[in-house]
Amino acid sequence: MAVLQIREAINQAIAEEMERDPGVFIMGEEVAQYNGAYKVTQGLWKRFGDKRVIDTPITEAGFAGIGIGAAMTGIGIRPIVEMMTWNFAILAFDQIMNHAAKARYMSAGQFKMPIVFRGPNGPAHMLGAQHSQALESMVAHVPGLIVMTPSTPYDAKGMLKAAIRDDNPVIFMESELMYGIKGEVPDEEYLIPIGKGDIKREGTDVTIIAWTKMVAVALKAAEELEKEGISAEVIDPRTLRPLDEEMILTSVRKTNRCVIVEDSWPYASVGTEIAHRIHTKAFDDLDAPVEKINSADVPMPYAENLEHEALPSPAKVVAAVKKVLYR
Amino acid sequence: MKEEKKKSHKPRWADLDLSNEKLIKMYKDMLMIRRFEERSAQEYGKGKIGGFCHLYIGQEATGVGAIAALRENDDFIYTAYRDHGLALARGMDAKGCMAELFGKVTGVSKGIGGSMHFYDLSKGFMGGWGIVGGHPPLAAGSAFATKYQGRDSVTICFMGEASTNQGVFHETLNMAQLWKLPVIFICENNGYGMGTAISRAMAGEHLFEKAAGYEMARGAVNGMDVIEMYREMSIAIDRARTESLPTFLEARTYRFRGHSMSDPGQYRTKEELEEYKKRDPIETFAKELIAEGILTEAEIEAFDEAIKTEVDEAVQFADASPQPPLEMLHENVYA
Numbered sequence: 001m002a003v004l005q006i007r008e009a010i011n012q013a014i015a016e017e018m019e020r021d022p023g024v025f026i027m028g029e030e031v032a033q034y035n036g037a038y039k040v041t042q043g044l045w046k047r048f049g050d051k052r053v054i055d056t057p058i059t060e061a062g063f064a065g066i067g068i069g070a071a072m073t074g075i076g077i078r079p080i081v082e083m084m085t086w087n088f089a090i091l092a093f094d095q096i097m098n099h100a101a102k103a104r105y106m107s108a109g110q111f112k113m114p115i116v117f118r119g120p121n122g123p124a125h126m127l128g129a130q131h132s133q134a135l136e137s138m139v140a141h142v143p144g145l146i147v148m149t150p151s152t153p154y155d156a157k158g159m160l161k162a163a164i165r166d167d168n169p170v171i172f173m174e175s176e177l178m179y180g181i182k183g184e185v186p187d188e189e190y191l192i193p194i195g196k197g198d199i200k201r202e203g204t205d206v207t208i209i210a211w212t213k214m215v216a217v218a219l220k221a222a223e224e225l226e227k228e229g230i231s232a233e234v235i236d237p238r239t240l241r242p243l244d245e246e247m248i249l250t251s252v253r254k255t256n257r258c259v260i261v262e263d264s265w266p267y268a269s270v271g272t273e274i275a276h277r278i279h280t281k282a283f284d285d286l287d288a289p290v291e292k293i294n295s296a297d298v299p300m301p302y303a304e305n306l307e308h309e310a311l312p313s314p315a316k317v318v319a320a321v322k323k324v325l326y327r
Numbered sequence: 328m329k330e331e332k333k334k335s336h337k338p339r340w341a342d343l344d345l346s347n348e349k350l351i352k353m354y355k356d357m358l359m360i361r362r363f364e365e366r367s368a369q370e371y372g373k374g375k376i377g378g379f380c381h382l383y384i385g386q387e388a389t390g391v392g393a394i395a396a397l398r399e400n401d402d403f404i405y406t407a408y409r410d411h412g413l414a415l416a417r418g419m420d421a422k423g424c425m426a427e428l429f430g431k432v433t434g435v436s437k438g439i440g441g442s443m444h445f446y447d448l449s450k451g452f453m454g455g456w457g458i459v460g461g462h463p464p465l466a467a468g469s470a471f472a473t474k475y476q477g478r479d480s481v482t483i484c485f486m487g488e489a490s491t492n493q494g495v496f497h498e499t500l501n502m503a504q505l506w507k508l509p510v511i512f513i514c515e516n517n518g519y520g521m522g523t524a525i526s527r528a529m530a531g532e533h534l535f536e537k538a539a540g541y542e543m544a545r546g547a548v549n550g551m552d553v554i555e556m557y558r559e560m561s562i563a564i565d566r567a568r569t570e571s572l573p574t575f576l577e578a579r580t581y582r583f584r585g586h587s588m589s590d591p592g593q594y595r596t597k598e599e600l601e602e603y604k605k606r607d608p609i610e611t612f613a614k615e616l617i618a619e620g621i622l623t624e625a626e627i628e629a630f631d632e633a634i635k636t637e638v639d640e641a642v643q644f645a646d647a648s649p650q651p652p653l654e655m656l657h658e659n660v661y662a
Contacts, residue, residue, distance in 0.1 A: 023476075025475070051475070056502070057498075057501060057502065057505070059498040059501065059502065061464065061494065061495045061498055062464050062467075062495055062498025062499055062501070062502055063464075063498075063502065064464070065461075065462075065463070065464020065465050065467070065468060065495065065499065066464050066465075066467050066468040066471055066499075066502060067468060068464070068465055068468055069405075069453075069464060069465030069466060069467060069468020069469045069470075069471070069472070070468040070469065070471045070472040070475070071468070071472075072453070072465070072468075072469075073403065073453075073468070073469040073472040073473070074448060075472055075473065075476050075478070076476065077472045077475060077476070094458060094461055094495075095461070095464065095495075098457075098458050098461060099456070099458075099461060099462070099465060103454070104659050104660070104661070104662060105439060105659050105660055106436060106439060106440045106444040106446070106454070106455070107436050107439075107440060107444070107446035107448070107454065107455075107659075108436050108437035108438075108439045108440070108446075108655075108658075108659055109658065109659035109662075110436075110446050110447070110448045111446070111448060112662050113662070143660050144660055144661070146661075166662075167662035168661050168662050
């Protein structure tokens with residue numbers, strides 16, 4: 001088994017799918033000749049050429065829309081649209097929310113929408129408010145979209161391959177700070193189905209739910225908690241819409257306590273929805289209300305100390321776990 | 328002398344591939360749109376049609392002339408929300424169109440889309456989009472897709488003039504020219520973005536020159552003249568099909584009704600409206616077809632009767648059709 005960085009795992013997924021299906025292409029800012037702003041598309045232009053690895057102007061709404069139109073034409077095209085970051089994709093939200101997400105429904109099922117929008121999401125480091133924000137709640141809100149958030153190289157590759165093969169618009173949210181993280185990736189082909197979560201660490205006393213970067217924060221907290229004799233289960237839904245509700249409820253029914261960790265803002269977040277579902281569907285199994293750890297409810301400041309203060313941390317998660325354990 | 332003159336006379340479309348049969352079809356298509364939309368207004372007034380309802384009355388020549396120049400099966404059409412007339416021009420059934428307006432399951436989008444969202448993928452009719460300026464990149468995307476797959480299809484994109492003030496319109500023109508996409512943008516300039524006259528919304532006088540910044544082939548055409556529309560579109564379609572190059576066409580037209588059914592149109596004068604009605608695209612074409620000996624007045628009247636009957640049947644069909652079943656609420660969100 002090879003040890004790959006997340007960027008390499010994503011690169012492999014794209015290359016393998018392009019190899020498998022000539023209708024798959026990738027476009028975005030700097031994806032071709034520059035080899036990707038975060039080097040995710042390294043070598044793809046050389047390998048597949050101008051036709052299938054396409055540098056776009058800086059015009060997110062425009063090229064998102066071109067991808068959508070290409071996908072819905074129904075002649076075997078499966079675009080992968082790279083957003084340099086999801087911050088910039090906000091410009092394309094009309095295309096994604098009003099067009100990609102709704103074409104199938106409005107036409108009573110006439111169109112398929114086999115398109116993936118992917119790129120890094122969530123706070124990075126000292127980039128200030130416009131370049132540091134987690135936007136999964138905004139897209140997860142929209143029926144018609146699928147939202148995937150990988151946390152390991154293994155997950156990233158298997159999930160992206162499934163996303164590319166799917167006939168729905170998939171929002172695939174990575175993280176700038178995780179592209180260099182390494183992990184084992186099998187040499188043989190595998191897919192991770194949409195909507196299938198994963199238990200990242202088994203435990204018995206409390207369930208910690210986290211995705212993307214926050215999985216590492218949750219695992220670090222779990223290590224700390226272990227030293228104090230508290231056994232935390234860390235689960236990663238991997239897909240935020242549709243949600244692996246069964247995995248979440250099964251875990252909470254076992255541990256009876258739950259903390260959700262997300263680096264998006266707290267107001268109307270994905271965690272809010274998950275907490276609501278746990279409260280309504282596993283109420284009798286809970287020994288404490290579900291706790292949520294989020295980024296501070298402010299635009300991200302630049303100053304390092306304030307940024308640190310704003311973000312979820314293992315210490316904050318440990319404190320929340322103790323709260324639900326009444327310790 | 329008289330005999331000689333008659334021999335040397337040629338209709339102004341003599342250089343175009345327009346058979347009498349095709350000319351008559353274009354006339355009938357325009358008349359169908361007119362009668363369909365008049366009836367839509369009546370049914371709206373009766374409360375049979377809800378929501379927003381944007382009529383195509385006055386603009387028939389633009390849509391019919393443009394669509395008549397397309398291939399029937401493998402070319403693609405996108406439009407904004409003023410889409411009933413274009414759907415009919417593409418050969419979508421009046422029954423399915425009226426049923427859609429009535430919100431019935433027999434509609435072209437099974438009653439889920441409504442007035443602004445007509446679709447028929449089998450005819451390359453790609454909608455039917457409600458956000459001003461939102462759909463032009465989609466049309467460029469279809470052109471991108473057919474080019475990618477090595478097909479010689481073209482995509483045409485109707486839009487109102489107000490959409491050319493949106494950012495994404497410019498983004499689309501830039502990429503369409505940069506990537507040499509076989510797409511034709513038909514800007515239906517009816518002079519008003521809802522209730523705002525173009526002079527109050529657009530800097531500059533010549534709308535089609537917006538494409539100049541992208542060095543795209545461009546021009547203005549009399550959108551009240553179905554033959555001129557057909558002529559300019561044929562040139563643009565040929566450019567797209569053989570050279571894979573886009574075109575921006577400004578079709579100067581006029582809507583005889585308000586922006587939507589709720590608009591009494593108080594922002595324009597009666598005189599202006601009357602002036603345009605003198606150029607009614609259907610009446611002027613009828614006169615010309617009669618003058619050229621292609622149709623008689625009696626034939627035209629017979630067409631009108633037949634079309635009115637067809638629209639009548641469409642209304643009866645729509646009225647008698649069931650609403651979508653409740654389980655459809657959750658269908659087709661995902662593939």
